[in-house]
Amino acid sequence: MREKKTLVIGASLKPDRYSYKAINMLVSNNIETKAYGLREGEIAGIEIDTELLPYSHIDTVSLYVNKNRQPDLYNYIISLKPKRVIFNPGTENTEFQELLLKENIAFEEACTLVLLSTKQY
Numbered sequence: 001m002r003e004k005k006t007l008v009i010g011a012s013l014k015p016d017r018y019s020y021k022a023i024n025m026l027v028s029n030n031i032e033t034k035a036y037g038l039r040e041g042e043i044a045g046i047e048i049d050t051e052l053l054p055y056s057h058i059d060t061v062s063l064y065v066n067k068n069r070q071p072d073l074y075n076y077i078i079s080l081k082p083k084r085v086i087f088n089p090g091t092e093n094t095e096f097q098e099l100l101l102k103e104n105i106a107f108e109e110a111c112t113l114v115l116l117s118t119k120q121y
């Protein structure tokens with residue numbers, strides 16, 4: 001099985017948020033998970049980092065940040081050299097997707113929760 005280490009960007013401590021649910025589901029599927037958000041805290045044993053850290057070997061970036069807040073993250077995400085970026089519903093961004101294509105980074109407009117629950121992650 002390929003390495004699926006995932007960075008969730010836009011992690012929220014609010015249990016009704018999809019990023020919160022995604023972190024829980026990633027952990028329950030034994031997928032190594034990192035989280036970045038605006039507030040420190042912990043979800044399912046995963047610390048939320050409030051700094052953009054230079055993680056290594058990130059397979060997937062799962063975005064939960066709307067497109068207006070993404071430009072500040074473009075260079076950071078590209079620098080991680082993930083295999084793919086998942087644009088969860090509400091985060092679609094053609095400008096960023098074009099940059100990812102130029103860097104040979106795959107992306108998909110999908111829902112991390114659905115991909116996990118249908119074993120397509």
